[in-house]
Amino acid sequence: MGAGPAALCIASELIQQGLDVSALASHSPQKPWTNTYGIWAEELESLGMASLLGHRWKDTVSYFGNGEGFDGVDPISHDFDYGLFDQAAFQNALLDKCSGLDWLIETAESIRYVEKITEVICTSGNIYRARIVVDASGHRSPFIRRPNHGAVAQQAAYGVVGRFNLPPVEKNRFVLMDFRSNHLTENELKEPPSFLYAMDFGDELFFVEETSLACSPPLSWSKLKQRLIARLAKRGIEIQEVLDEEHCLFPMNLPLPDRDQPILAFGGSASMVHPASGYMVGALLRRAPDLAKVLSQSMSIEPALNSAKLAEKGWKVLWTKELVQRHRLYQFGLKRLMSFDEALLRSFFATFFRLPKEDWSRFLANTLPLPQLILVMLRLFTISPLKVKLGMIGLVKV
Numbered sequence: 001m002g003a004g005p006a007a008l009c010i011a012s013e014l015i016q017q018g019l020d021v022s023a024l025a026s027h028s029p030q031k032p033w034t035n036t037y038g039i040w041a042e043e044l045e046s047l048g049m050a051s052l053l054g055h056r057w058k059d060t061v062s063y064f065g066n067g068e069g070f071d072g073v074d075p076i077s078h079d080f081d082y083g084l085f086d087q088a089a090f091q092n093a094l095l096d097k098c099s100g101l102d103w104l105i106e107t108a109e110s111i112r113y114v115e116k117i118t119e120v121i122c123t124s125g126n127i128y129r130a131r132i133v134v135d136a137s138g139h140r141s142p143f144i145r146r147p148n149h150g151a152v153a154q155q156a157a158y159g160v161v162g163r164f165n166l167p168p169v170e171k172n173r174f175v176l177m178d179f180r181s182n183h184l185t186e187n188e189l190k191e192p193p194s195f196l197y198a199m200d201f202g203d204e205l206f207f208v209e210e211t212s213l214a215c216s217p218p219l220s221w222s223k224l225k226q227r228l229i230a231r232l233a234k235r236g237i238e239i240q241e242v243l244d245e246e247h248c249l250f251p252m253n254l255p256l257p258d259r260d261q262p263i264l265a266f267g268g269s270a271s272m273v274h275p276a277s278g279y280m281v282g283a284l285l286r287r288a289p290d291l292a293k294v295l296s297q298s299m300s301i302e303p304a305l306n307s308a309k310l311a312e313k314g315w316k317v318l319w320t321k322e323l324v325q326r327h328r329l330y331q332f333g334l335k336r337l338m339s340f341d342e343a344l345l346r347s348f349f350a351t352f353f354r355l356p357k358e359d360w361s362r363f364l365a366n367t368l369p370l371p372q373l374i375l376v377m378l379r380l381f382t383i384s385p386l387k388v389k390l391g392m393i394g395l396v397k398v
Contacts (some may be wrong), residue, residue: 001027001108001120001143005037005094006267007136012097013292014134019299024104024120024128025137029095033087035248036159038206041081043282043365052093054086055201057174064350065180075175076353080361083176084199085281096219098109104128111143113262132264132295132310139251139268145258146271151216152251153338155278157197158224159209159246165310166237167200168208178347183234186226192219194227195266205243206234213278213345214252214338221247252278253331257323259315262308266291270318275330275336275366286367291318322370330366330372336392344391351384 001007003025014021044050060082060184061075106122111133113119118133135141169175178196181189192215198208210228212219254271266272266288273280294317298310305313319327324373340348353360359376362368368376381392 001133001135001141002137002267003027003031003103004033004136004138004267005090005281006138006269006272006284008091008094009100009288010134010136010266010291011101012094013288014048014295015098015101016289017296018397019292019296022102022104022128022130023098024106024108024122026105026107028105029098029103033091034246036246037281039083039084039085039089039279040361040365041361042361043367044083047282047285049285050083051092052085052090053083054089055084055199057082057172057199059170059173061173062177062353063175063180064346066178076350078176078357080357082176104387108137108143111137111263111372111383113307115334116304118307130307131299131305132307132314134264134266134314135269136266137192139254139267139271139273141265141269143263144265145261146227146255147258149255152255153214153253153334154218154249155212155214155252156218156221156224157209157211157246157248158221158228159197159207159248160228160239160242161201161207161244161246162239163241164203164206164232164237166235166275167201167204168206168232168235168237169198169388172200172202173360177349179342179349181342188227189342193340193345194219194224194289196228196231202307209246209248211248214334218249221249253334256319256327257315260312262306262311262313262340264291264311264318266318271327274364274366275327279364279366282365287318293336303372310378325370326366326368326373329377333377336394339394340391344388346395347385348388348391352380354383355380 001024011021011023041056059079060078060080063075087334106124108120109123110121115130117129120128120133135143175198192212194210194212197211200206210224250273253275256271257265267284272283294313297373298305363376381389
């Protein structure tokens with residue numbers, strides 16, 4: 001169920017395994033995706049899919065200055081290529097792998113389990129039956145059970161693709177995080193922090209986006225738009241032409257689903273968003289093949305397995321014990337970061353990017369094995385300033 005990146009990733013891999021697959025979505029899979037998807041280029045190269053990048057930057061930086069001025073503050077160079085997917089190419093590549101897939105443009109209303117199969121009942125009254133249902137319709141899905149751990153932190157962003165009277169980003173540069181804050185009032189500095197995520201597309205076209213890492217309740221798009229305009233105005237920059245607007249809002253610390261339910265999830269509905277960075281596409285591409293393979297093998301070896309048993313096998317490969325432990329560590333880290341004020345958060349990230357490139361990049365991609373992840377987190381604690389250390393263990397009230 002679904003027609004976004006998660007749905008197409010898992011559907012295409014199930015088809016590659018030779019399974020009989022149908023897809024159910026409330027809209028056509030040809031409908032263009034609205035959000036932009038970024039990824040560190042090396043992560044995509046390891047999957048043999050670097051050709052799907054529409055843009056690639058070698059000059060990648062972040063700013064964690066003291067907030068007392070934009071000019072003369074040196075950025076931190078990441079020395080690591082960053083890319084942006086060509087959305088149409090990415091979508092079409094997955095659709096090509098789904099060639100021949102039967103698309104059902106319907107809205108699911110309820111799901112029930114009858115003997116060894118699952119039935120999806122749609123608002124039209126139509127009923128579709130399957131050995132296993134994979135819900136890849138996003139984090140708002142009503143069909144996936146998960147524990148209630150209270151308020152969920154969300155990442156929010158407001159962005160503009162457009163033309164400006166002055167370049168908001170240096171030529172051929174990508175800015176991962178610009179936390180400089182001299183455009184904010186004293187009262188605004190006490191509010192949850194946000195940063196600029198920006199890139200030069202060439203031909204005097206730029207993308208600028210004001211982003212709140214994680215907050216509950218989330219910062220509103222109107223607040224983020226106001227901050228973005230103020231940030232640009234402080235540098236004498238005005239938006240002259242808006243070609244596109246982006247509005248992002250998704251959960252960062254959504255609890256893991258109950259893994260004893262007879263339906264599978266994938267993507268946002270399976271809580272696959274990285275709790276520390278907000279990235280997910282790399283995880284979709286890496287984990288879909290293994291999930292598809294175990295489902296195919298299970299159906300082939302044990303044809304009598306019902307939906308619940310198939311889902312059980314799927315959940316075990318999608319959320320291994322190690323992945324669950326890593327997820328919990330990331331969620332713990334996010335919880336601490338959400339307690340940091342603007343100054344402490346800047347200090348934390350300035351320290352984080354002093355880690356060896358292999359450490360911080362694999363931390364953000366969630367490709368560090370659990371023992372290495374623990375060592376990296378300990379190393380980060382060791383090199384952090386005292387106030388950041390105290391904040392990490394909850395001894396600083398900020």
